[in-house]
Amino acid sequence: MGKNILEKILEEHLIEGGIKTGEVALIKVDQVLTQDATGTMTYLQFEAMGLDKIQVSLAVSYVDHNMLQIDNKNADDHVYLQTVAAKYGAYFSKPGNGICHQVHLERFAAPGATLLGSDSHTPTAGGIGSLAIGVGGLEVASAMGGEPFELKVPKVVRVWLEGELNRPYVTSMDIILELLRRLSVKGGVGKIFEYDGPGVKTLSIPERATITNMGAELGATSSIFPSDERTKIFLKAQKRERIWRELKADKDAHYDEEITLNLTELEPMIAQPHSPDNVVKVKDIKGLKVNQVNIGSCTNSSYQALKSVALFLKGRTVHPDVSVTISPGTKQVLEMMAREGDLADLISSGVRVLESACGPCIGMGQAPIAEGVSVRSFNRNFKGRSGTQDAKVYLASPLTCAAIALKGEIVDPRDAGVKIPVIQEPEKYMINDNLIVPPPEDRSSVKVIKGPNIKEVPLRKPLEDKITIEVLLKVGDNITTDDIMPAGAEILPLRSNIPEISKYVFYRIDKDFYKKAKEAGASVILGGENYGQGSSREHAALAPMYLGVKAVISKSFARIHRANLINFGILPLTFKDSSDYEKIETGDWLDIENVIRSIDENKPLIVKNKTKGTEFEVVWTLTEKEREVLRAGGLLSYIKKKRAS
Numbered sequence: 001m002g003k004n005i006l007e008k009i010l011e012e013h014l015i016e017g018g019i020k021t022g023e024v025a026l027i028k029v030d031q032v033l034t035q036d037a038t039g040t041m042t043y044l045q046f047e048a049m050g051l052d053k054i055q056v057s058l059a060v061s062y063v064d065h066n067m068l069q070i071d072n073k074n075a076d077d078h079v080y081l082q083t084v085a086a087k088y089g090a091y092f093s094k095p096g097n098g099i100c101h102q103v104h105l106e107r108f109a110a111p112g113a114t115l116l117g118s119d120s121h122t123p124t125a126g127g128i129g130s131l132a133i134g135v136g137g138l139e140v141a142s143a144m145g146g147e148p149f150e151l152k153v154p155k156v157v158r159v160w161l162e163g164e165l166n167r168p169y170v171t172s173m174d175i176i177l178e179l180l181r182r183l184s185v186k187g188g189v190g191k192i193f194e195y196d197g198p199g200v201k202t203l204s205i206p207e208r209a210t211i212t213n214m215g216a217e218l219g220a221t222s223s224i225f226p227s228d229e230r231t232k233i234f235l236k237a238q239k240r241e242r243i244w245r246e247l248k249a250d251k252d253a254h255y256d257e258e259i260t261l262n263l264t265e266l267e268p269m270i271a272q273p274h275s276p277d278n279v280v281k282v283k284d285i286k287g288l289k290v291n292q293v294n295i296g297s298c299t300n301s302s303y304q305a306l307k308s309v310a311l312f313l314k315g316r317t318v319h320p321d322v323s324v325t326i327s328p329g330t331k332q333v334l335e336m337m338a339r340e341g342d343l344a345d346l347i348s349s350g351v352r353v354l355e356s357a358c359g360p361c362i363g364m365g366q367a368p369i370a371e372g373v374s375v376r377s378f379n380r381n382f383k384g385r386s387g388t389q390d391a392k393v394y395l396a397s398p399l400t401c402a403a404i405a406l407k408g409e410i411v412d413p414r415d416a417g418v419k420i421p422v423i424q425e426p427e428k429y430m431i432n433d434n435l436i437v438p439p440p441e442d443r444s445s446v447k448v449i450k451g452p453n454i455k456e457v458p459l460r461k462p463l464e465d466k467i468t469i470e471v472l473l474k475v476g477d478n479i480t481t482d483d484i485m486p487a488g489a490e491i492l493p494l495r496s497n498i499p500e501i502s503k504y505v506f507y508r509i510d511k512d513f514y515k516k517a518k519e520a521g522a523s524v525i526l527g528g529e530n531y532g533q534g535s536s537r538e539h540a541a542l543a544p545m546y547l548g549v550k551a552v553i554s555k556s557f558a559r560i561h562r563a564n565l566i567n568f569g570i571l572p573l574t575f576k577d578s579s580d581y582e583k584i585e586t587g588d589w590l591d592i593e594n595v596i597r598s599i600d601e602n603k604p605l606i607v608k609n610k611t612k613g614t615e616f617e618v619v620w621t622l623t624e625k626e627r628e629v630l631r632a633g634g635l636l637s638y639i640k641k642k643r644a645s
């Protein structure tokens with residue numbers, strides 16, 4: 001039988017194991033990327049391994065999240081990242097060069113390569129045909145230390161694209177919003193999405209990357225497009241055609257599931273508060289007054305997308321009641337738009353131009369007004385993420401955003417009375433890599449500089465066989481890592497300082513969580529379905545671990561967060577019978593015995609509810625490596641032990 005793209009890439013990178021769905025594959029990692037909000041921890045963990053050089057062929061350290069410098073903290077992190085990259089052999093992408101995923105797509109990503117990134121939107125590079133997976137920072141550190149990556153081979157879903165988008169008003173953002181509408185934020189858990197069909201060749205690489213980027217919101221392990229003639233055109237325009245290769249599924253390849261989407265029938269879509277899958281047609285909610293529009297992010301900030309916005313607004317003025325921002329994804333896009341006059345058109349129309357960074361997407365500035373309505377071309381609209389707890393955030397394509405910016409209310413871009421031509425892909429992008437600092441030839445004299453905010457990584461004590469824990473918090477379905485460990489301008493600068501950042505764990509849900517956790521000493525969280533969806537931030541496991549959280553018992557877990565829990569020695573337990581969830585309350589004390597035997601034998605655990613005098617069963621399916629990591633008390637201790645032996 002023929003192979004799909006995933007199987008082909010896995011086969012080329014396989015070190016041990018199998019490549020079929022359900023098997024465990026240990027694969028070679030070709031490239032890694034980090035961003036500053038997760039990167040400081042990643043590099044501190046790498047340093048703790050005691051190696052003198054990064055072991056993967058390409059590592060790039062980006063600065064794009066923590067860009068507000070209201071005191072020394074973020075600036076100190078930037079210098080640490082620059083010096084540690086130089087010391088151990090990574091490229092450093094300076095602040096101002098752009099958002100990691102977009103820069104990586106333009107300048108580094110390669111068809112057929114494996115890429116691990118300490119950010120959940122790493123699959124953006126799937127648009128060019130990389131097998132790109134978002135993981136926790138420690139997982140990236142481990143790959144930089146030369147460890148293979150362990151992947152439980154997900155189910156492969158073929159998304160068959162037919163027809164062609166009705167450009168310019170219907171865009172690739174509408175494709176992924178439609179998939180989110182159909183499948184939900186849980187629909188991709190344990191799956192990888194492979195795009196195929198006649199519609200594929202009608203999409204440019206940045207358009208494909210919008211889709212693979214936001215595949216993260218489906219909960220998917222990754223998303224990937226074939227590498228074809230369009231890929232070659234893009235790489236040529238980026239002066240990187242030498243790394244092009246063809247990559248496509250065999251005609252008789254096997255897929256676990258199939259979905260068909262007709263691009264011609266698609267209409268502009270919009271996600272409503274507070275979840276990326278709460279999607280309707282734009283025209284269905286037309287007329288709703290809007291206070292803010294933000295265009296940009298790693299999902300939608302390519303040259304083509306933003307040039308269309310500039311053209312749409314050219315010679316017009318944004319609505320007087322709307323605050324409009326744009327953050328071009330990379331310096332390449334910003335510089336091209338500046339030289340071609342689009343930036344001037346945007347400025348003239350009243351758009352506030354921000355630097356090339358994540359910015360408002362992660363609450364680094366531009367919080368909307370109280371109870372405000374904000375429409376953003378981003379990928380996440382979780383409650384509170386914008387920085388305003390009661391804001392209502394909607395997600396739509398850049399062009400829909402532009403139409404709304406003009407009208408001051410939700411409007412289908414086809415009905416805004418503005419006609420623009422379709423923007424073609426440029427034959428040549430402007431190449432100027434002067435903000436990418438390569439590692440020096442001689443690394444021996446480089447001094448790693450650590451500012452006062454950078455604290456060592458806390459380690460967990462060895463795993464206990466018996467734990468007595470208090471239920472500190474019971475939450476519902478689809479709890480995000482933004483709920484567990486919020487981001488935003490106030491908290492993000494503490495990413496290198498676990499004792500400080502841990503004060504904010506769950507604080508938007510229960511502002512006394514920190515105090516309670518300290519008092520309890522050992523605790524457990526109860527979760528519903530898809531616990532820990534969203535970002536890759538390992539701080540959502542590391543900080544709770546620091547506060548004494550020993551286990552999370554939930555109905556199911558999101559992939560990256562489950563792995564992060566294991567990497568920091570927190571037990572990810574699933575109810576055998578999910579109705580047991582109803583029978584436990586906050587404040588109950590639970591006893592769990594024989595933890596080590598259960599890990600050794602991969603057996604269910606009996607949990608005794610001491611408060612209620614009842615008991616219930618929890619299960620976990622662990623791979624061999626996961627068991628060893630848990631026994632060692634976490635991934636860092638596991639690696640250290642392995643190196644010592």
Ligand code: MIC
Binds near residue numbers: 038119536
């Ligand atoms: C996000 O979009 O939530 C982030 C910020 O990029 C995170 C990473 C982080 O928390 O640092 C992600 O998506 O992984």
Ligand code: SF4
Binds near residue numbers: 121297298299357378
């Ligand atoms: Fe940055 Fe937002 Fe993309 Fe996360 S989702 S990497 S915060 S632009």
